[in-house]
Amino acid sequence: xxxxxxxxxxxxxxxxxxxxxxxxxxxxxxxxxxxxxxxxxxxxxxxxxxxxxxxxxxxxxxxxxxxxxxxxxxxxxxxxxxxxxxxxxxxxxxxxxxxxxxxxxxxxxxxxxxxxxxxxxxxxxxxxxxxxxxxxxxxxxxxxxxxxxxxxxxxxxxxxxxxxxxxxxxxxxxxxxxxxxxxxxxxxxxxxxxxxxxxxxxxxxxxxxxxxxxxxxxxxxxxxxxxxxxxxxxxxxxxxxxxxxxxxxxxxxxxxxxxx
Ligand code: 2AM
Ligand code: CA
Ligand code: CA
Ligand code: CA
Numbered sequence: 154x155x156x157x158x159x160x161x162x163x164x165x166x167x168x169x170x171x172x173x174x175x176x177x178x179x180x181x182x183x184x185x186x187x188x189x190x191x192x193x194x195x196x197x198x199x200x201x202x203x204x205x206x207x208x209x210x211x212x213x214x215x216x217x218x219x220x221x222x223x224x225x226x227x228x229x230x231x232x233x234x235x236x237x238x239x240x241x242x243x244x245x246x247x248x249x250x251x252x253x254x255x256x257x258x259x260x261x262x263x264x265x266x267x268x269x270x271x272x273x274x275x276x277x278x279x280x281x282x283x284x285x286x287x288x289x290x291x292x293x294x295x296x297x298x299x300x301x302x303x304x305x306x307x308x309x310x311x312x313x314x315x316x317x318x319x320x321x322x323x324x325x326x327x328x329x330x331x332x333x334x335x336x337x338x339x340x341x342x343x344x345x346x347x348x349x350x351x352x353x354x355x356x357x358x359x360x361x362x363x364x365x366x367x368x369x370x371x372x373x374x375x376x377x378x379x380x381x382x383x384x385x386x387x388x389x390x391x392x393x394x395x396x397x398x399x400x401x402x403x404x405x406x407x408x409x410x411x412x413x
Contacts, residue, residue: 270373299353
């Protein structure tokens with residue numbers, strides 16, 4: 154049986170190493186390309202960081218599988234065995250333009266069950282991590298369950314872009330969420346926003362379109378806190394295909410489904 158504490162330690166060690174490389178890269182010019190549009194960027198630093206993790210995992214754990222955003226390894230079609238799901242830089246636009254608020258995100262799963270999750274906010278030096286059944290932490294501090302606030306006292310993370318697309322099927326429910334919550338925040342990194350829910354800095358986070366690498370790491374943190382992660386229709390998040398995402402304290406679950 155795998156030693157998840159040990160795997161967690163190794164994942165954190167590699168993450169700190171990768172973060173040093175990312176910070177060094179930030180000091181020099183690097184190539185930026187647009188993928189699907191001007192708000193969807195990738196840099197050579199994203200690709201190099203993913204390749205770094207892929208090399209390490211292949212060398213150290215040749216029987217583990219790998220899924221990353223930048224396609225370093227072939228797409229996987231099954232979650233059998235031990236699978237590392239990695240977003241080398243979550244919040245690439247922040248990385249390129251703001252140079253803060255981006256994260257390395259790693260989820261390690263066994264037969265589809267989250268065992269290790271980490272989200273490392275590189276510039277803030279905040280390591281959010283959890284090992285299944287061992288608690289969730291930010292750096293040395295153990296996270297404790299947050300207050301269950303009513304919606305009008307809650308702060309919700311979401312991307313404001315969806316509100317502007319009035320024909321979008323979820324524009325109106327999102328508008329209601331903006332109106333009825335205490336306030337909304339948009340940080341530009343889904344992984345950090347979901348980690349903030351785990352850490353009680355946000356009460357909920359919603360997105361109309363994410364991929365497994367965006368939420369894999371944070372979903373282990375949220376699970377460990379007893380919070381809920383699901384699609385807008387209440388389905389479990391898939392590790393092979395993306396879609397809508399709700400990450401929230403448990404008491405919002407029914408409320409958010411109804412709203413969406
Ligand atoms: P990324 O930076 O790794 O691409 C805000 O853009 C959040 O949504 C980020 O976490 C970003 O992850 C994610 N995201 C998912 N799909 C995206 C897309 N097509 N374009 C931009 N951001 C996307
Ligand atoms: Ca991306
Ligand atoms: Ca991402
Ligand atoms: Ca990314």
